[in-house]
Amino acid sequence: MLLIASLAMGATGAGAQNRIDGQRPYAPELSAYGDMAVGVRTLDLVNEDQLDVLGVDPGADKPETMPTYDRELTVEVWYPAADGAEGDTTIRTYLRDGQTEIDLAGRAMRDADPAEGTYPLVLISHGWPGNRYLMSHLGENLASKGYVVASIDHNESTYRTFQVSDNYFATFGSTLVNRPRDQLFVLDRIATMSDEDGSFLNGLVDASTTGLIGYSMGGYGALVTAGGGVSEDAVKLPFGAAHDMLAVHQAGSETHEALPDPRIQTIVAFGPWGRNWNMWDAEGLSGVDVPALFIAGSMDEVSGYENGVRQIWKETTGVDRALLTFENAGHNAGAPMPVPAEALEPGVSGSDHYLDPVWDTTRMNNISQHFITAWLDWQLKGEADKESYLDLVPAANDGVWAANEDGSFKPEHTYWKGFDEGWGRGLRLEWMEAGE
Template sequence: MLKTSLKRAPLAVALGLSATAGLAENRIDTQLPTAPELAAYGALPVGVRQLEMVNPGQIDILSIDPAADKPAELPTYDRPLTVEMWYPAAEGASGDTTFKAYLRDGTTEVSLTGRAMRDATPAEAAGYPLVLISHGYPGNRFLLSHLAENIASKGYVVASIDHTDSTYRTQAAFGSTLVNRSLDQLFVLEEMAKLAADGGEFAGLYDADNTGLIGYSMGGYGAIITAGGGVTEASVAYPWGGPHGTLGIHQAGSETHKALPDPRIKTAVAFGPWGMNTGFWDAKGLAGVGIPMLFIAGSQDSVSLYEKGVRAIWENASALPHALLTFENGGHNTAAPMPAPAESFYFNEDKGFDISSHYTDPVWDTVRMNNIAQHFVTAWLDRGLKADADKGAYLELIENSNDGVWSMNEDGTPKEDHTAWKGFAEGTAIGLRYEVKSVD
């Protein structure tokens, strides 16, 4: 079930942080002078629309008592999901470019500003690829908004999901996230497919048969399951996980998991995917990943871990050309979250931490990371979903960016010994590694 919301986002609220701080604009569309080439916004105007979806008859994880005997019949409910849709808009379209979002504290609502126009008229039918975005635990559909509107301007339709029981305002028992994350992704894919085919204003705008998936942290966990990776038998039995074995539907080798992957999803990107660090993945389960995946991680990720976490997922994934982009010394917030809103810079007594730490990295500038992510995700999706062979050159790199040699002719063409990363200006590809899993 799906309905569109025509309620316009309210105008930005002027929030003065101090007499000298000025107004909090909270832009999500910043492009640094050092941004790599493919980070730049595309030529298409962008619209944004809120959608409300309901997935009927889902297992009601929150109503199951893990300490009690397993009920003869598991309770079910109709699961609500809010989705933010970014899309190419018609030339001359207009709309408010500010929107409201809650912070990590779950109580503070702030205004964010980008380029997407609220409820703008969609462009004409063009069969653009569809991309799903899945946030972390907790998170919300706006956490990767910088990436969503950026790729929409280049000819993608993006559906970013608010995962019930996983948002800042609905955060609940972890078992719900473990069981539902991949199911949410696939349900939203099906609803988006219906929306493109129902003869309405979005009919033919995009092609749901040509879909990519982007996930961050727990969204990355879900993306691996959706891509064909099955969880371990041990993780199904964790007392703090899915109650009474409900996670078993995603166990490697189970009939339910074998039937899960959807051929409409052609590729995926996972930022800091969670699970290897706590035994949810092993070589057997990861061998089931059936689509090429780009993994993006910080080498100092203390949540999903790196060597025994994201890197181990990449190393154990199936024999496909999976790639791993590493930000040296980056943490769990590497590249995915939008810049920290000005109002987030305060210590929250109830949470026990500074709210801005949910968005920032101790070493890397967030906008810098966002721009690099926009560059690589654009190259990855254009090659995988648009069959743009020219974008492959941006992914054929020497492993360590620091080792690149800048050697150019006077006419701007590269010399034979030029090995600097394509798309990066001289001296700007620093602190990065890009590795591609060899395929026998």
């Protein structure tokens, strides 16, 4: 109660702007915003003729032909903006309760003119439920460093739409089926717009060089999209998609074999859900075919850690992969934006959607921004020097700080690059190579 009260008091005045661009003292080096101004625009897209998971009655016989519908998707796009660009920096959205409207404040300018140049694409996929702004801090941070970032509102999985069915878990089944399809559809549409005269994305984005970031169910989707075919247990999950609709993503099926897209060159998965429910087995996860960075809390109460995210990391044996662990953090490790002030008001539910019992959310955001910047700059931009920010002693607590008076480091210095002395405490970064 004292913690919540102090957070609420700290959210008054200037803090009541619900800023998403916070930088804590002693934040790691690469967490800072880049040199580029940031613009933001909203796209309303429609993926036609998709499986209508909510249109199937799980208690009835399997229909001869599965129903389809046109699937509406709203996408927020952050991008490098032209010097001197201007625009409103307020974001209007909803809290976790799906009812309370709030304003967020960042640095991205609405409808700003884009910068010159062509930039890699990054897709962001939220959890269940979530929305396209849940990781807005990361979206505009990456855009300031020379990326075009497209964050998806996954219909039937947002705060406003995840309870649209009388059968509550039907929207969960929709999430299982549609996450990979949504991700690839948005990739296709962004790629098309990059070649369209009159589009603000024309010439701005190189969709052939794409990274995919997912949180929780978005991480599930990223793994499936990257080649991790689901298990037979997943297809038969009692609260999954009815009538074996998830078989389209089953390992070994023709539909799943055709799913991975060579334009997606790496994935980052925060707390990916599913291994603790046997959504994959080791053989299915071995199908992931791009380098992967996993980010997790060692006390993840939703996706699991030893039997969840860490097990996924071990079993994606086909690729080089890293696991960043926030010791004692839960499922919210590193991904959600800081808690909005309104979520802490009496009678409003869902503040725990943004908080962690141990770690400060903004600090976790800064750490994630640091490592994801290093990872994407290395994987997508080919900046080999950024690998040194990832080549670390596994436990930051074991690193040795050894500095000369002029600030240079002695040969015995092994503390994490980009971190001030002591400020990597409670973090681990572990690696496994393809074949391990």
